[in-house]
Amino acid sequence: MLKDSLVQIAINAREASNKLQYLTAEDRSFALNRIKAVLENKKRDIFKANEQDKQNADKLVKAGTLSASLFKRLDLESGDKFATMLQGISDIDRLPDPIGQITYSSKLDEGLELFRVTCPVGVLLVIFEARPEVVVNITALALKSGNAAILKGGKESILTLTALSSAIQSALNDTVIPPNAIQLVETREEIDALLDLDKYIDLVNYPAACNAAETLLIHRSILSSHLLPLVTALQNNNVLLHLDQESLSQLPPSYDTSRIQSCIPEDFDTEFLDLEMAVKVVSDVEEAIQHINSHGSKHTDAIVTENEQIAKRFMQGVDAAGVYWNASTRFADGFRYGFGAEVGVSTNKTHARGPVGLEGLLIYKYKLCGNGHVVSEFE
Structure with a gap:
């Protein structure tokens, strides 16, 4: 019927x-x-x-x-x-x-x-x-x-x-x-x-x-200078973080880890649909591209860098419907386009x-x- x-x-x-x-x-x-x-x-x-x-x-x-x-x-x-x-x-x-x-x-x-x-x-x-x-x-x-x-x-x-x-x-x-x-x-x-x-x-x-960031990849060369401010800013906005072992090791012993978890491989394939994000350390843009092409949704990916050549390599190599340079993934929207x-x-x-x-x-x-x-x- x-x-x-x-x-x-x-x-x-x-x-x-x-x-x-x-x-x-x-x-x-x-x-x-x-x-x-x-x-x-x-x-x-x-x-x-x-x-x-x-x-x-x-x-x-x-x-x-x-x-x-x-x-x-x-x-x-x-x-x-x-x-x-x-x-x-x-x-x-x-x-x-x-x-x-x-x-x-x-x-x-x-x-x-x-x-x-x-x-x-x-x-x-x-x-x-x-x-x-x-x-x-x-x-x-x-x-x-x-x-x-x-x-x-x-x-x-x-x-x-x-x-x-x-x-x-x-x-x-x-x-x-x-x-x-x-x-x-x-x-x-x-x-x-x-x-x-x-x-x-x-x-x-x-x-x-939709177009919220699910994973943060951070270059190893700026780990000591940028990770803690990034983590703190995200924590101040109630984001639950899934950190890999290398990024976890950079946190001070006294740091509040109540909203921090040790990530598992499945986290990089998860659409959290909430205030959650996985964090992974990479050695260069090639490793970042490889990770995104293996685990990404092919929706939208962004790179934050002052290096134009690196940005162009990222935008050429990432297999996604949208690739951004120094712009929020929240722009992935027909109205904004x-x-x-x-x-x-x-x-x-x-x-x-x-x-x-x-x-x-x-x-x-x-x-x-x-x-x-x-x-x-x-x-």
Whole structure:
């Protein structure tokens, strides 16, 4: 029964995707503005759902089954987060229409012309973590790029996600875009079943947080001068450190080690998702590159150095979607790259890499226009 309903969800998404192929930039722009207006109108209901999600999640934090960092991502009410979410819709709407752009053309013969033209991927299945505003970011990017989307957020934010999704579908009812262009599923079991429906679903992105530094590699030559100030600064900000033996040996005997642990090999392959960091001493940039390429996530890596040649070697040698020199890894974000928003940061090596904005949700098709040409004429 579950599979039958999911097949229908996938079919509905495919049908919506097929219709989106024919809609104009004006149609899609109208839909984005309508979504923004309805979300603003339903702000109170959305906040009420978000408050209930936070109350439920707080119990899980106290029970030790949900991390404090995930809890913080649930909050849609604090500061200007809701306003920023709505502004993101407008920012995406203002971007140039990405569909139908000619990226290559060639005249193969008289009256025989080849064009490579951008087009939507089709149906996206997007799985994301606790931040509920992601459903709006992805919706805006999907519709701007002419794609349908099936969305699965974290169960901790399900009430907020449902409220946001309901507002989006209500808005789409006032447009030429089918409401089934954006659909929400709730459980892991549903995702497992949807992954088998590649007849209808074209692309799966799994955006996960994110761009916090997980490992610090420090050059042996500056160990005595830089390690202690770094450790102290991190400790003052409540970061739990996993130090290798060489760095541990540099700490004074009287140093407070209550938030310091001796690291194990698995620490260098761990995404801590909290205020935690592994620390390792390396002898040179080549050892650092080797370590990163063996243990890194291929997301984003940064080097802090005044030596330009060393920085260039690092940026050339590290296999990651983003490589930075004297800049925070927190810049690994589609909004900060000027993409308007993102559906995630891809570490893949085909189709899209790095922050995935509009361009990453497009593919292309080749259009060949002839005048009765046949291949035998060219043999």
